[in-house]
Amino acid sequence: MRPDVAVARYVLRLLFRGRLALLLGGAGVALIAGSFVLTWLTPGTERRTFFDAAFLGMEWLAILSPVLGSTILQVQEFEQRTLWLVLVRPMSRASFVRGRFLGLAGLGCGILLACGLVVAGLVAVSGGRPEPYLVPVAVAALGEIVILAAIGGLVTFATTSYLTGLLVQLGIVVLGYLSPVLPYLAGKAVVPGLKPVVWAVYWLVPHLSDFAVREFTEPPETWYLAALAGYAVLYAGAAVGVSAFVFRRRDV
Amino acid sequence: MSPAFELDGVSKTYWLWRRLKKTAVPGVRDVRLAVPRGVIFGLLGLNGAGKTTAMKLLVGIMQPDAGAVRVLGGDVRDPQVRAKIGFLPELPYVPLQMGAAELLRCYGRMSGLAGKRLESRVAAALETAGLDRGRTEPLRTFSKGMLQRVALAQVLLHEPEVIFADEPMSGLDPAGVREMRELLMRLRDAGLTVCINSHQIAEVERLCDRVGVMAGGRLVREGTVGELLALAGTRRYRLVVLAKGAQDWEIGDLEVGEDELADTLQAQRSRGARVLQILAQQGSLEEVLLTTIRQAGGPHAS
Numbered sequence: 018m019r020p021d022v023a024v025a026r027y028v029l030r031l032l033f034r035g036r037l038a039l040l041l042g043g044a045g046v047a048l049i050a051g052s053f054v055l056t057w058l059t060p061g062t063e064r065r066t067f068f069d070a071a072f073l074g075m076e077w078l079a080i081l082s083p084v085l086g087s088t089i090l091q092v093q094e095f096e097q098r099t100l101w102l103v104l105v106r107p108m109s110r111a112s113f114v115r116g117r118f119l120g121l122a123g124l125g126c127g128i129l130l131a132c133g134l135v136v137a138g139l140v141a142v143s144g145g146r147p148e149p150y151l152v153p154v155a156v157a158a159l160g161e162i163v164i165l166a167a168i169g170g171l172v173t174f175a176t177t178s179y180l181t182g183l184l185v186q187l188g189i190v191v192l193g194y195l196s197p198v199l200p201y202l203a204g205k206a207v208v209p210g211l212k213p214v215v216w217a218v219y220w221l222v223p224h225l226s227d228f229a230v231r232e233f234t235e236p237p238e239t240w241y242l243a244a245l246a247g248y249a250v251l252y253a254g255a256a257v258g259v260s261a262f263v264f265r266r267r268d269v
Numbered sequence: 270m271s272p273a274f275e276l277d278g279v280s281k282t283y284w285l286w287r288r289l290k291k292t293a294v295p296g297v298r299d300v301r302l303a304v305p306r307g308v309i310f311g312l313l314g315l316n317g318a319g320k321t322t323a324m325k326l327l328v329g330i331m332q333p334d335a336g337a338v339r340v341l342g343g344d345v346r347d348p349q350v351r352a353k354i355g356f357l358p359e360l361p362y363v364p365l366q367m368g369a370a371e372l373l374r375c376y377g378r379m380s381g382l383a384g385k386r387l388e389s390r391v392a393a394a395l396e397t398a399g400l401d402r403g404r405t406e407p408l409r410t411f412s413k414g415m416l417q418r419v420a421l422a423q424v425l426l427h428e429p430e431v432i433f434a435d436e437p438m439s440g441l442d443p444a445g446v447r448e449m450r451e452l453l454m455r456l457r458d459a460g461l462t463v464c465i466n467s468h469q470i471a472e473v474e475r476l477c478d479r480v481g482v483m484a485g486g487r488l489v490r491e492g493t494v495g496e497l498l499a500l501a502g503t504r505r506y507r508l509v510v511l512a513k514g515a516q517d518w519e520i521g522d523l524e525v526g527e528d529e530l531a532d533t534l535q536a537q538r539s540r541g542a543r544v545l546q547i548l549a550q551q552g553s554l555e556e557v558l559l560t561t562i563r564q565a566g567g568p569h570a571s
Contacts, residue, residue, distance in 0.1 A: 107348040
């Protein structure tokens with residue numbers, strides 16, 4: 018077995034045994050079930066209510082699973098030093114970084130898949146027609162998971178405490194959703210030197226607002242989804258590459 | 270044949286931020302050491318001497334600022350070299366939510382084991398470490414001694430050629446200490462090289478073939494246990510002295526080093542005391558350690 022796949026399996030086991038996966042999966046199912054209950058309170062717009070709430074829940078799970086997963090890993094690996102017995106194994110640090118990314122992304126994808134199946138099942142049971150936003154929302158959420166799993170790795174390898182790591186990740190998520198307004202803010206900057214900083218932030222943070230497809234007035238076309246997937250893969254690849262570089266010489 | 274492991278002019282400095290000021294704390298300084306294969310090597314020193322830093326450099330979880338770390342002739346950063354290394358940390362740093370066999374399977378896969386070979390190695394490692402193969406409960410329910418056994422099992426899992434053990438007896442009961450000692454000796458007899466890092470000088474004296482003494486981040490002495498004991502035996506003397514006290518003659522004793530002996534005898538004679546006996550002391554590794562550290566200007570120099 019390739020060492021990065023072995024690390025990914027180890028990471029998934031850690032997160033499952035640590036009950037994070039069960040907690041997030043349970044939260045996902047509860048959110049979707051809650052969305053279903055919510056429809057009883059909004060007669061006439063049941064379908065819209067259900068999908069809005071369910072998709073919002075899926076999007077939040079897509080954000081939370083890699084952020085919480087990487088924070089829990091940082092506590093265990095660095096603060097409880099379990100990383101020592103992993104890094105003495107015969108694999109390169111780059112393999113470890115890739116494996117950790119695959120494990121974190123795998124966790125998010127598994128939870129998303131479970132949520133997607135529950136939504137599809139509920140639609141089928143209730144005899145409703147297929148929801149055109151389901152596939153676009155799932156693809157966008159997958160993209161977000163891949164990007165945030167890569168950022169989670171980068172941040173935890175570059176910071177020395179889990180609290181700093183968590184705050185930096187949340188900051189990146191917020192900036193990612195605010196990315197469309199950053200060029201406007203850069204144009205308004207009056208403090209010397211601030212404009213290039215804002216532009217640099219704009220180019221560095223992931224443009225997560227582009228992934229909020231549930232807010233689109235029409236379901237996005239296939240080419241848009243392909244572009245989102247391509248952007249996510251490129252962004253995650255770059256972040257994993259930088260993580261491997263940062264972690265190459267870090268002492269643990 | 271290349272040495273089992275080698276530190277070639279290795280230095281490592283820790284950088285700490287205190288009140289926005291970067292402070293250098295030396296970990297190890299210009300350490301040169303080559304240990305032959307098939308021995309148990311003990312690294313001795315007081316707290317903060319640099320023993321654990323040296324061990325972390327030797328297993329590759331820390332990287333030197335200067336110099337080279339080689340194990341079995343290869344760079345320790347090379348994964349193929351690390352395939353031949355086992356590391357037992359001072360405390361069992363294992364994820365407590367997993368079961369023992371489950372964790373060993375994960376470590377085994379990362380070490381390149383798979384299928385039936387993985388299963389047989391996991392079973393053998395658990396058995397050698399004295400753990401029940403049927404136990405599936407999470408490690409958080411294990412005692413400290415049992416966790417240390419799990420950590421030991423992961424060392425043996427991939428059949429390493431060189432084992433680095435940081436305080437291997439720490440946390441073990443007397444029976445566990447004895448088992449660990451016998452196991453390390455069996456591994457040495459099977460041709461493995463073992464490097465231990467310990468405060469338990471008597472244990473090191475009993476177990477090790479060669480010993481290195483660290484003080485202030487430097488390796489200040491290295492040799493076989495016999496060589497170091499011989500060094501201690503010729504250096505200390507106990508003098509039994511009869512001297513006039515306030516009211517009557519009193520017998521007392523003095524302990525001096527070889528370099529102080531002549532001056533002490535002269536001083537005793539000039540104050541009218543009679544030296545009744547001069548006893549050459551039986552040397553111990555503890556004396557060697559403390560004398561060496563004193564000579565190196567360590568924290569216990571006075």
